Amino acid sequence: MADMGQVNSEHKCGYVTILGRPNVGKSTLLNRLMDQKLSIISRKPQTTRVHMLGIKNQKEYQAIYIDTPGIQQEYDSPLHKHMNAEAKNSLEGVNVILFMIESLKWTKPDERIFNLISKYKQKKILLINKIDRNKTKSDLLPFLKSLSERVDGMDILPVSAKNGTNIDTLEELVSAALPVSPPLFEEEYVTNRNKKFFASEYIREKLINRLSDEIPYRLAVTIDEFEEETDIIKIKATIWVEGDGQKNIVIGKNGSILKTAGEAARKDMEILYEKKVYLNTWVKVKKNWTQIDSSLELFGLVNNDV
Ligand SMILES: Nc1nc2c(ncn2[C@@H]2O[C@H](COP(=O)(O)OP(=O)(O)O)[C@@H](O)[C@H]2O)c(=O)[nH]1
Numbered sequence: 001m002a003d004m005g006q007v008n009s010e011h012k013c014g015y016v017t018i019l020g021r022p023n024v025g026k027s028t029l030l031n032r033l034m035d036q037k038l039s040i041i042s043r044k045p046q047t048t049r050v051h052m053l054g055i056k057n058q059k060e061y062q063a064i065y066i067d068t069p070g071i072q073q074e075y076d077s078p079l080h081k082h083m084n085a086e087a088k089n090s091l092e093g094v095n096v097i098l099f100m101i102e103s104l105k106w107t108k109p110d111e112r113i114f115n116l117i118s119k120y121k122q123k124k125i126l127l128i129n130k131i132d133r134n135k136t137k138s139d140l141l142p143f144l145k146s147l148s149e150r151v152d153g154m155d156i157l158p159v160s161a162k163n164g165t166n167i168d169t170l171e172e173l174v175s176a177a178l179p180v181s182p183p184l185f186e187e188e189y190v191t192n193r194n195k196k197f198f199a200s201e202y203i204r205e206k207l208i209n210r211l212s213d214e215i216p217y218r219l220a221v222t223i224d225e226f227e228e229e230t231d232i233i234k235i236k237a238t239i240w241v242e243g244d245g246q247k248n249i250v251i252g253k254n255g256s257i258l259k260t261a262g263e264a265a266r267k268d269m270e271i272l273y274e275k276k277v278y279l280n281t282w283v284k285v286k287k288n289w290t291q292i293d294s295s296l297e298l299f300g301l302v303n304n305d306v
């Protein structure tokens with residue numbers, strides 16, 4: 001519990017969920033808001049699998065942002081059902097809903113998420129992301145007009161999560177909407193995830209970025225050993241795939257993919273942990289794991305808050 005004695009009576013605190021279809025830029029926004037890399041990002045949809053908290057402590061408020069997996073309906077495996085549930089569950093009990101779309105696009109999946117959140121009474125802000133891609137400012141005006149008719153009553157804010165445009169305005173809107181409350185997390189907490197979690201996510205990110213489209217969905221990473229010493233952390237990780245073909249692809253010619261991905265992940269870990277990292281990776285096959293409910297638990301995809 002936070003020390004109530006130090007909290008002023010006007011202090012605000014609450015949960016803010018970031019929802020949207022895959023690939024609109026939710027994880028990029030979380031990292032931007034937190035000024036650090038918490039969520040992994042890729043050009044491929046469905047990179048984020050479990051929700052991630054980013055706890056932002058300001059003088060007057062504490063905002064607890066929730067990055068969610070994108071809500072999608074194309075796939076129907078236990079893994080995808082779980083990812084949708086992670087996103088939908090985040091709606092219960094939050095104070096602010098950030099609904100993110102991409103500039104100049106309003107797609108069927110956007111419409112479905114809009115219909116879902118319409119049932120909730122909390123403060124909602126529609127974020128139009130990636131405005132850095134617009135050629136001119138006037139491109140946005142007709143789009144803004146049609147949206148304001150469609151999403152009656154929501155604040156609408158064009159942003160660029162990547163460049164930081166209008167993020168300060170977003171934070172003002174968020175803090176204004178938070179209820180008066182003491183902080184729910186002590187100040188040193190920045191996230192709900194532990195060091196081990198980041199090790200596995202960084203490895204997954206570096207592999208996703210080096211592999212063609214289908215395989216990333218078939219990958220899971222477990223951390224089998226995490227030994228922290230004074231100036232080094234020794235990590236043993238297993239990369240799980242669904243078949244031998246995938247195993248060969250992940251390893252790459254002469255081990256090239258596994259080697260460069262491991263190197264890149266290790267460098268990111270050293271920045272995060274501020275220590276040297278020794279990383280050892282193995283690739284193993286677990287047939288059709290995305291289709292098997294019990295694998296989700298094995299791979300830390302359920303009940304994984306720390
Ligand atoms: N141009 C541009 N690209 C962005 C912006 N925000 C995110 N992206 C890119 O969009 C892709 C998906 O981003 P990510 O944050 O993983 O999306 P998520 O699936 O919604 O979490 C990545 O390639 C990002 O670099 C933005 O404001 N502008």
Ligand SMILES: [Mg+2]
Pocket residue numbers: 026027028039040047048068069070
């Ligand atoms: Mg994401």
